[in-house]
Amino acid sequence: MNEDTFNTTGTERGRACHRIRRFLSWCNCQSIMVAFKGIWTKDFWRAVSGEYLATLIFVLLGLGSTINWAAEQEKPPPADLVLISLCFGLSIATMVQSFGHISGGHINPAVTAAMVVTRKLSLAKALFYVVAQCLGAITGAGIVYLVTPAAVRGSLGVTMVNSNISLGHALLVELLITFELVFTIFATCDPKRTDLNGSASLAIGVAVVIGHLFAIPYTGASMNPARSFGPAMITLNFENHWVYWVGPILGGILAAGLYEYLYCPDPEIKKRLKQVFQKDSSGKYREVETDDVAIRPGSIQTIDLEKTGKKGPFQDSTGEVLSSV
Template structure:
């Protein structure tokens, strides 16, 4: 892991996950607040969450991948796409960012509007088991969209920011009625910490998204579109020491140029 953690790019990526999750939670929860003058519509909330994700993916995707979601980060690890260290620090940054975003929103919102700060809650007519299935399915489609949209082995994928944003939007259009729509443990965790309201079914908003995203990862990366890699390369990815052929060639060219510029 030494090679990965010592790079400035890695530190920037972790910070970006914190920042982007902060912004996402602030915007998403803010759109769902019940102001006395007007109540938010389902479409308004769905578009706010979807457009926020699309904007942040476009802005920060090239720096960290813009996961903005512990379930997505864990799923990328399960798919052998990122290291264990990156997974742990990304998830930590996302959770802290979610708490910060919810905290800022709480601080700037009038007391008569805060309510429960749009925490996720299961519909009274829905059982925890039913809610779990809903969260699994909604997060499965989101994760599958992310994997396919960001797969560098594909050509002509269009705009990942647009497709991922639409996936989040459609998830909210369906899921809000059931659970308030989580698809993201950080989105559920942040406001719960700030308001100190953890329901007995809070586990649904962790288990459902993580399980759904990991199922999508196993299906996409190991069955539908598997990577042909040997075991040593897979272990190197987990450790954070893996070098692709493209990276190795770039470093070789840089070393070659350095030798040519060095006077005898």
């Protein structure tokens, strides 16, 4: 190796080291560690395992209702849409009531995504939630597959798009029924409301029943990516599976955003956000720090409840909100 080659190599190494240092600085490792600091606590893993178990039971019971035990008959009757709708809805209501104080009772990646965009759940915790929900759905679907005779197993409740509608229409249907569900969740679990006297979990279950009664003929009425992922993984049938992720997640995010930032915004947050559009004495718009306008997990009301040692509706053991499906 001659001297010019050595100098060139040294220069390239120096540039590479400089790029690495800039990349590490940009990543802000300290911020990443802060985001994930809660994963080493017992409450965190209790919440994650709660999401796993709740989704397992929900998918197990829901898929069980889709099994047509008369399939071996010469002229088997059609699927009972009312039975399926009630089973999914009542299962969700029961799981939300049972696990709401443990994990928030999301049981649905679309709901978890809605909580993230409204700053009620950290992104780090949401990632663990979604993995737990998908694993729970796979386990629940696997149990149904094992205990059901092959002759009546059918498609194991895999959600499929009706051949008479387009994928775009199917996507819209999933978006709309999930929008209805998530909007119901935010409205019935809103700590700012003082007019709620009924059961939030029952209202959420009824929202699921309504969505199924309407959408089963169209798309199978998923409303929940994990619910579709479980049986699809067990049967290895992923036909048009993307519809059941994109539609519900978009519907959930849209519903959460409209409720939290348009229809029922927090008064204190609304006041702080208005400061962004106010001018100072020099005629320039004020610069507002991110921390001034951020909503801490659990919202402003949750912070007040924590100070008094109380828990708001559907708070989990780590102080993060809500419920869901």
